[in-house]
Amino acid sequence: MNLPVLIVGGGGHARVLIDCLRLLGATVIGVLDRNPALVGRELSGAPILGDEESIAAHRPGEVALVNGLGWTGGGAPRAALFTAYRALAYRFRSVIHPSAVVARDATLGEGVQIMAGAIVQTGCAIGDNALIYTRASIEHDCVIGEHAYVGPGVTLTSSVRVGARTLLDTGAVVALGVAIGSGCTVPVGGIVRRDLADGATLESSHATKD
Amino acid sequence: MNLPVLIVGGGGHARVLIDCLRLLGATVIGVLDRNPALVGRELSGAPILGDEESIAAHRPGEVALVNGLGWTGGGAPRAALFTAYRALAYRFRSVIHPSAVVARDATLGEGVQIMAGAIVQTGCAIGDNALIYTRASIEHDCVIGEHAYVGPGVTLTSSVRVGARTLLDTGAVVALGVAIGSGCTVPVGGIVRRDLADGATLESSHATKD
Amino acid sequence: MNLPVLIVGGGGHARVLIDCLRLLGATVIGVLDRNPALVGRELSGAPILGDEESIAAHRPGEVALVNGLGWTGGGAPRAALFTAYRALAYRFRSVIHPSAVVARDATLGEGVQIMAGAIVQTGCAIGDNALIYTRASIEHDCVIGEHAYVGPGVTLTSSVRVGARTLLDTGAVVALGVAIGSGCTVPVGGIVRRDLADGATLESSHATKD
Numbered sequence: 001m002n003l004p005v006l007i008v009g010g011g012g013h014a015r016v017l018i019d020c021l022r023l024l025g026a027t028v029i030g031v032l033d034r035n036p037a038l039v040g041r042e043l044s045g046a047p048i049l050g051d052e053e054s055i056a057a058h059r060p061g062e063v064a065l066v067n068g069l070g071w072t073g074g075g076a077p078r079a080a081l082f083t084a085y086r087a088l089a090y091r092f093r094s095v096i097h098p099s100a101v102v103a104r105d106a107t108l109g110e111g112v113q114i115m116a117g118a119i120v121q122t123g124c125a126i127g128d129n130a131l132i133y134t135r136a137s138i139e140h141d142c143v144i145g146e147h148a149y150v151g152p153g154v155t156l157t158s159s160v161r162v163g164a165r166t167l168l169d170t171g172a173v174v175a176l177g178v179a180i181g182s183g184c185t186v187p188v189g190g191i192v193r194r195d196l197a198d199g200a201t202l203e204s205s206h207a208t209k210d
Numbered sequence: 211m212n213l214p215v216l217i218v219g220g221g222g223h224a225r226v227l228i229d230c231l232r233l234l235g236a237t238v239i240g241v242l243d244r245n246p247a248l249v250g251r252e253l254s255g256a257p258i259l260g261d262e263e264s265i266a267a268h269r270p271g272e273v274a275l276v277n278g279l280g281w282t283g284g285g286a287p288r289a290a291l292f293t294a295y296r297a298l299a300y301r302f303r304s305v306i307h308p309s310a311v312v313a314r315d316a317t318l319g320e321g322v323q324i325m326a327g328a329i330v331q332t333g334c335a336i337g338d339n340a341l342i343y344t345r346a347s348i349e350h351d352c353v354i355g356e357h358a359y360v361g362p363g364v365t366l367t368s369s370v371r372v373g374a375r376t377l378l379d380t381g382a383v384v385a386l387g388v389a390i391g392s393g394c395t396v397p398v399g400g401i402v403r404r405d406l407a408d409g410a411t412l413e414s415s416h417a418t419k420d
Numbered sequence: 421m422n423l424p425v426l427i428v429g430g431g432g433h434a435r436v437l438i439d440c441l442r443l444l445g446a447t448v449i450g451v452l453d454r455n456p457a458l459v460g461r462e463l464s465g466a467p468i469l470g471d472e473e474s475i476a477a478h479r480p481g482e483v484a485l486v487n488g489l490g491w492t493g494g495g496a497p498r499a500a501l502f503t504a505y506r507a508l509a510y511r512f513r514s515v516i517h518p519s520a521v522v523a524r525d526a527t528l529g530e531g532v533q534i535m536a537g538a539i540v541q542t543g544c545a546i547g548d549n550a551l552i553y554t555r556a557s558i559e560h561d562c563v564i565g566e567h568a569y570v571g572p573g574v575t576l577t578s579s580v581r582v583g584a585r586t587l588l589d590t591g592a593v594v595a596l597g598v599a600i601g602s603g604c605t606v607p608v609g610g611i612v613r614r615d616l617a618d619g620a621t622l623e624s625s626h627a628t629k630d
Contacts, residue, residue: 012543012560012578019523019542044525044542070578099521099539101309101326103229105254116521117539117557119309119327119344122229122254123222134539135557135575137327137345139362139380140222152559153575153593155345155363157380157398158222158280170559170577171593171611173363173381175398188577188595189611191381191399311519311536313439315464329519329537329554332439332464333432347537347555349572349590350432365555365573367590367608368432368490383573383591385608401591401609 003064005093006055007031008081010043014068016115018044020097021066030054031068055090064093067111067129071149075165079147082111082129092129100132109146127164145182163198213274215303216265217241218291220253224278226325228254230307231276240264241278265300274303277321277339281359285375289357292321292339302339310342319356337374355392373408423484425513426475427451428501430463434488436535438464440517441486450474451488475510484513487531487549491569495585499567502531502549512549520552529566547584565602583618 005026007014010033021028030047032055033039038048065085069078082092092111096102102120109128114120117135124138127146132138136154144150145164156162156174163182174180174192181198190202215236217224220243231238240257242265243249248258275295279288292302302321306312312330319338324330327345334348337356342348346364354360355374366372366384373392384390384402391408400412425446427434430453441448450469453459458468485505489498502512512531516522522540529548534540537555544558547566552558556574564570565584576582576594583602594600594612601618610622 015542016523016560019525097521101307103226105229116541117327117537121326121344122225134541134559135345135555137363139344140226152577153363153557153573155381157362170595171575173399175380188613189593193398311517313436315439327537331536331554332435345555347573349554350436363573365591367572383609385590403608 002026003062003093004029005066006049006058006063007046007066007068008055008085009033009068009077010035010038010048011068011070011072013070015044017066017068017095017113018046020095020115023098024095026093029058029063055085060089060091063090065090065111066093066095067113070131071151071167075147075149075167078131078149079129079165082147086110103140121158133170151188212236213272213303214239215276216259216268216273217256217276217278218265218295219243219278219287220245220248220258221278221280221282223280225254227276227278227305227323228256230305230325233308234305236303239268239273265295270299270301273300275300275321276303276305277323280341281361281377285357285359285377288341288359289339289375292357296320313350331368343380361398422446423482423513424449425486426469426478426483427466427486427488428475428505429453429488429497430455430458430468431488431490431492433490435464437486437488437515437533438466440515440535443518444515446513449478449483475505480509480511483510485510485531486513486515487533490551491571491587495567495569495587498551498569499549499585502567506530523560535572541578553590571608 010031028046030049031043034051094112096114097116099116100114100118103122107125111129114132115134118132119137121140123141126144130148132150134152136150138156139158142160144162147165149167151170154168154172157176159177160174161179166184168186169188171189172186180196183199185201220241238256240259241253244261304322306324307326310324310328313332317335321339324342325344328342329347331350333351336354340358342360344362346360348366349368352370354372357375359377361380364378364382367386369387371389376394378396379398381399382396390406393409395411430451448466450467451463454471514532516534517536520534520538523542527545531549534552535554538552539557541560543561546564550568552570554572556570558576559578562580564582567585569587571590574588574592577596579597580594581599586604588606589608591609592606600616603619605621
């Protein structure tokens with residue numbers, strides 16, 4: 001079931017993924033990119049292919065896709081890409097760096113990405129297309145929604161809930177049992193001590209008053 | 211000397227420990243819990259046993275105990291449990307996750323727990339029953355008191371002193387050479403730049419004024 | 421090319437390095453220190469030697485040096501030591517802890533030190549004599565200047581630039597794409613959301629206003 005991989009979207013995050021996929025022994029066929037000026041070039045040694053035409057050469061079931069987009073555009077393009085290709089019956093492969101520690105009973109959705117040094121403890125559930133970035137750590141019994149982004153160095157205490165499409169930016173810290181809604185934004189270094197309603201943005205000042 | 215293990219106290223932290231003990235190849239006999247409604251159930255596949263009667267079936271020297279309590283109740287139950295069973299001549303086994311990095315010359319007390327991704331550098335001394343949580347990092351020559359709690363993602367610079375029963379909550383950061391007393395509380399994301407007297411609580415605002 | 425090692429400067433950081441070098445299988449000949457009272461003693465089992473006379477017994481090309489100074493004196497002695505011995509044609513060996521994760525395409529200058537649990541992602545460039553401390557993490561495409569100090573638990577988002585001789589103290593967090601000049605100081609727990617000019621010090625309050 002270790003299908004050859006097509007990466008959709010070519011940028012910095014795609015290069016991190018290629019680095020990781022090689023460590024995992026995966027075969028990277030190439031990178032799909034909509035920018036025609038890039039076609040024929042290479043990204044970390046993988047050929048950059050055109051978009052729709054190139055994927056049409058590979059049927060679902062013959063390749064696994066990997067979502068190459070990071071948090072560009074507030075995460076919407078990343079979620080849309082996943083949804084669009086799933087609707088075409090393509091499947092997304094998860095990418096888990098060998099240095100990450102993931103409890104055996106953690107539940108991972110489709111296409112989850114867990115980068116170097118990240119930790120996911122027992123009893124966690126990570127939704128489809130969620131991105132757990134470098135050295136993030138997620139304590140036991142957390143639930144992370146689909147398309148959510150847990151940024152570099154983010155630390156979640158146990159039993160935290162993070163809604164779909166929510167962004168926890170670099171270095172954020174979340175207290176025990178806090179529930180964060182869907183579509184929320186926690187800024188760089190934000191400290192979340194109380195629940196956040198859907199769509200809320202944690203104010204920087206909030207991070208320091210109690 | 212790899213005695214079969216009884217975990218005392220069954221909750222989320224106990225499940226993290228069971229996960230870790232299995233990676234270490236330990237035999238987990240079961241989990242002691244005072245709640246009679248739980249007896250006969252399983253916790254991560256380990257049977258939940260009654261409390262006093264069940265342990266009486268195992269003499270000290272035949273089993274090793276592991277403290278299954280996290281920071282419930284401000285840490286007092288965790289410390290009391292350790293003290294009570296030690297008085298009955300039972301010994302507590304340390305639990306160090308395989309992904310943790312512990313310098314060979316670090317001094318570890320009895321029953322120390324060092325979770326996934328945590329780092330303890332050269333010259334450190336960790337007291338009995340101290341809990342070093344997921345991805346915490348402790349720079350060289352720090353001294354951590356007995357029953358202390360170093361929370362997830364906490365970062366200590368070198369030559370820091372942390373007193374007994376002190377709580378450094380998730381994501382706290384402590385500057386070089388700071389001395390924190392016993393029974394102190396540092397909140398989630400707190401930044402400790404100056405010494406704290408015994409029993410002090412770092413104000414959230416303290417974290418940001420200097 | 422695995423030359424025997426002389427460590428220049430003996431203190432806590434030197435002991436962390438000795439611990440790491442032994443894990444790497446290096447032969448540590450001894451530690452050079454200017455304090456005559458220490459000569460003849462040991463540091464983590466390595467003999468403490470005198471300074472200028474002792475190194476004169478080893479020609480450049482026969483030994484590799486390792487910079488044993490941490491951030492003592494604001495980093496100036498550490499940089500001066502590197503420059504002085506390079507001028508005498510000695511070379512500095514890099515020290516990368518086995519638990520660190522460094523992308524294969526990252527560019528490392530001479531004498532770079534990357535401590536336990538640190539992560540350097542794809543496309544990064546780390547300057548000569550830079551020190552990446554315990555569990556620091558550097559996202560893709562960051563550029564770190566020579567003699568810079570990335571402290572314990574520091575987290576850099578991608579495409580960050582850090583100038584020469586800049587100090588990012590313990591637990592600092594830097595947002596995506598921020599450019600920090602040379603000779604800057606970011607305090608413990610500082611959050612850098614905007615560019616910093618050469619020589620600037622991030623105010624603690626800056627960390628919380630936006």
